[in-house]
Amino acid sequence: xxxxxxxxxxxxxxxxxxxxxxxxxxxxxxxxxxxxxxxxxxxxxxxxxxxxxxxxxxxxxxxxxxxxxxxxxxxxxxxxxxxxxxxxxxxxxxxxxxxxxxxxxxxxxxxxxxxxxxxxxxxxxxxxxxxxxxxxxxxxxxxxxxxxxxxxxxxxxxxxxxxxxxxxxxxxxxxxxxxxxxxxxxxxxxxxxxxxxxxxxxxxxxxxxxxxxxxxxxxxxxxxxxxxxxxxxxxxxxxxxxxxxxxxxxxxxxxxxxxxxxxxxxxxxxxxxxxxxxxxxxxxxxxxxxxxxxxxxxxxxxxxxxxxxxxxxx
Amino acid sequence: xxxxxxxxxxxxxxxxxxxxxxxxxxxxxxxxxxxxxxxxxxxxxxxxxxxxxxxxxxxxxxxxxxxxxxxxxxxxxxxxxxxxxxxxxxxxxxxxxxxxxxxxxxxxxxxxxxxxxxxxxxxxxxxxxxxxxxxxxxxxxxxxxxxxxxxxxxxxxxxxxxxxxxxxxxxxxx
Numbered sequence: 001x002x003x004x005x006x007x008x009x010x011x012x013x014x015x016x017x018x019x020x021x022x023x024x025x026x027x028x029x030x031x032x033x034x035x036x037x038x039x040x041x042x043x044x045x046x047x048x049x050x051x052x053x054x055x056x057x058x059x060x061x062x063x064x065x066x067x068x069x070x071x072x073x074x075x076x077x078x079x080x081x082x083x084x085x086x087x088x089x090x091x092x093x094x095x096x097x098x099x100x101x102x103x104x105x106x107x108x109x110x111x112x113x114x115x116x117x118x119x120x121x122x123x124x125x126x127x128x129x130x131x132x133x134x135x136x137x138x139x140x141x142x143x144x145x146x147x148x149x150x151x152x153x154x155x156x157x158x159x160x161x162x163x164x165x166x167x168x169x170x171x172x173x174x175x176x177x178x179x180x181x182x183x184x185x186x187x188x189x190x191x192x193x194x195x196x197x198x199x200x201x202x203x204x205x206x207x208x209x210x211x212x213x214x215x216x217x218x219x220x221x222x223x224x225x226x227x228x229x230x231x232x233x234x235x236x237x238x239x240x241x242x243x244x245x246x247x248x249x250x251x252x253x254x255x256x257x258x259x260x261x262x263x264x265x266x267x268x269x270x271x272x273x274x275x276x277x278x279x280x281x282x283x284x285x286x287x288x289x290x291x292x293x294x295x296x297x298x299x300x301x302x303x304x305x306x307x308x309x310x311x312x313x314x
Numbered sequence: 315x316x317x318x319x320x321x322x323x324x325x326x327x328x329x330x331x332x333x334x335x336x337x338x339x340x341x342x343x344x345x346x347x348x349x350x351x352x353x354x355x356x357x358x359x360x361x362x363x364x365x366x367x368x369x370x371x372x373x374x375x376x377x378x379x380x381x382x383x384x385x386x387x388x389x390x391x392x393x394x395x396x397x398x399x400x401x402x403x404x405x406x407x408x409x410x411x412x413x414x415x416x417x418x419x420x421x422x423x424x425x426x427x428x429x430x431x432x433x434x435x436x437x438x439x440x441x442x443x444x445x446x447x448x449x450x451x452x453x454x455x456x457x458x459x460x461x462x463x464x465x466x467x468x469x470x471x472x473x474x475x476x477x478x479x480x481x482x483x484x485x486x487x488x
Contacts, residue, residue, distance in 0.1 A: 091453040096438060096446035099455060106459045114466035119477065121488045123463065130456045136438045146456075150438070155361065156397075158351075160473070175488075203448070213446035218438075228486065235482050241475035252350075262437050284483055292480070297473050306360045 077180055079144075083126065085180070086144030088206040090128070092214035093140060093148065097132040100151055100304070105131055108302040112160060113147060113167040119239035120232075122175045129167060135307070137254060138267045140217045141170035143180050152263055155304055156253050160297035164240055165247030168233030175232070178225040179216065183209055220270040227272070227280045234285065243294040251278050347385075349373040353400035355392045367392025375401060 077085075099106060106129075113129035125145035137152040147170040149163075157163050173179065210216045230247065238244035255274035257264045271277070355367040369375070369391050379386035387396050461469075470477075482488070 087453070088448065090456065091448040091450060092446045093443070094452035094456065095449040096442050099452060103459070106456075107461065110459045110461045111466050111469040114461050114463065115470045115475070118463055118466060126460065128456055128460055130459070132438075134438050138438060207448075212444045215440065215444040218440035218443045231483050231486055235480055235486075238480045239478055241470065241478055244480075266438055266440070288483070289480070292478065294478075295473065295475060297475075300473055303362050306362075 077177075077184070079125075082177070082180060083144035084203075085183070085206045085209060086142040086146045086174075088203055089142035089179075089210055089214060089216055090146035090148075092207075092210075093132075093142070093217055094130075096214055097134045097150070100131045100133045102131075102305060105302050105304065109149070109163065109167075112163050113171070116164050116168050116236050116240045116242075117145070117171050117175075119236045120171060120175045125174070133307075135263055136266060137257065137264045139166050139170050141173040141179070142217070143174065143177065145174055147171065147174070151304065151307065153250075156250065157301060158249065158296075158298060159243075159246070160301045161237065161242035161246035161294065162250050162296075163301065164242045165233055165237045166250055168236040168240075169229045169247060171236060172229030172232030173221070173225065176225070176228065178221050178229070182219075182221060183216075218266060218270065223272050227277065230277055230281050231284055234281065234289070238289055238292050238294055241294055243296045244289040244292055246294075246296065248278055248281060347375050347377055347387075347401040349375065349396075350400055353396055355387070355389070355394040355396050357394055359386070359395040361397075363395070366394045369396060369400070377401065 109129045109131055110127075114127050117123060117125070117127045122145075127145040127147070129147045129149075131154055132148050132150045134150045135152040136150050137156065139147070139149040139153055141147050147167060149166055149170075153166060154163070157166070230251075233247045234244050237246055251274040254264065254267070255278070259268050272280075349369040349371055351371050353369050354365045355369060356363040357366050358364075367389075369389065373389055373391055375385075375387040375389040375396070377385050377387055385396055385401055387393065387401070
């Protein structure tokens with residue numbers, strides 16, 4: 001993806017340096033994304049990474065100041081910006097659903113989530129985990145390390161390893177910046193009209209970037225991002241000392257819920273069917289992890305109190 | 315003659331409408347199924363309710379009622395409540411109930427019709443999410459639960475969890 005973006009940078013800079021009208025620039029960018037990647041890869045000249053950065057710097061020098069802001073949007077987003085975008089999404093999502101009013105539960109989920117996240121390449125993120133008071137079966141991730149699982153999904157879990165597996169999938173989205181990539185792409189499509197400001201730390205700009213409310217979490221990611229998050233989850237769960245096959249066990253459960261069940265409607269709309277996910281995992285995993293004897297810790301799984309006695313929306 | 319026809323028609327009508335109802339009340343079973351995995355049978359449809367028995371994988375069950383994520387079942391291993399997803403429902407073609415019956419079971423409209431009210435919980439629909447407003451207090455509460463790496467490691471140790479070196483699958487390396 002990074003290579004994708006930098007190739008695009010080069011392309012935009014070439015367009016900008018030539019005296020082309022804005023419409024043509026936009027068309028070129030749109031065309032870039034419309035082409036299937038295999039076809040476009042062969043059509044584009046191959047540049048080594050060092051050639052690309054040399055070309056970028058060279059072109060950058062020639063740009064008028066007014067346009068330098070545009071190239072900033074194409075750089076990898078800073079950690080500070082990543083967190084502020086994720087924080088905005090998390091705050092909005094919490095406007096739609098409260099946290100389950102059980103401090104013990106929330107702290108427990110943070111301990112498990114943090115332990116799994118610490119097995120990843122981004123332990124330095126300020127990881128936050130929460131259980132949402134919704135009977136929907138779902139889990140959500142926002143950039144910067146904000147992760148949620150619903151009461152509905154939590155109540156399906158059989159053991160601590162399964163919780164680790166579910167959180168691991170969301171951690172996978174965060175560490176590979178799946179949502180940020182979608183945001184960056186969608187903003188790029190507007191480049192013909194608008195220059196992205198350099199400063200995006202304020203809430204208003206973060207909000208303008210993510211659309212309305214928390215709608216971003218109701219949009220599907222690329223299917224391959226979901227399959228990748230499943231693979232990362234299995235590995236991170238195993239690294240944390242848990243049963244590597246905990247997430248697959250959860251998927252097997254969810255796969256038996258009817259698609260018509262309104263509690264899985266959003267999950268099934270935004271994710272490939274669990275059966276497909278299991279098949280994809282199986283194809284890539286094979287027997288690679290069979291020698292590992294991870295723990296499931298069924299007795300340590302924090303018991304949810306029945307919803308009836310829960311105080312709503314503290 | 316006319317009257318006889320009418321009586322006959324009435325009888326047929328009564329038989330066709332009432333008989334299935336009678337059959338339904340006699341056998342309260344709304345579907346049959348098998349246990350997908352070992353699971354406890356509980357006295358009440360709650361995770362922490364008293365256990366009254368245990369199902370082994372593959373045990374046949376009769377599904378009597380549905381309440382949220384729970385199915386009331388009858389089986390040789392005991393009667394009570396089992397989590398809905400521990401049970402694989404029988405194939406539609408083999409089931410003794412109509413397709414509509416299975417769909418309504420799946421969507422929570424079957425059973426006693428006595429669906430338990432839950433606390434202010436709406437589905438997270440795209441519409442609801444789009445209209446969601448930033449909730450600073452809940453976010454602050456979420457952030458207050460953060461644990462440090464040391465705390466997480468300590469809790470892992472307590473559970474006997476040992477970090478293992480496992481490489482990412484080919485192509486997923488960072």
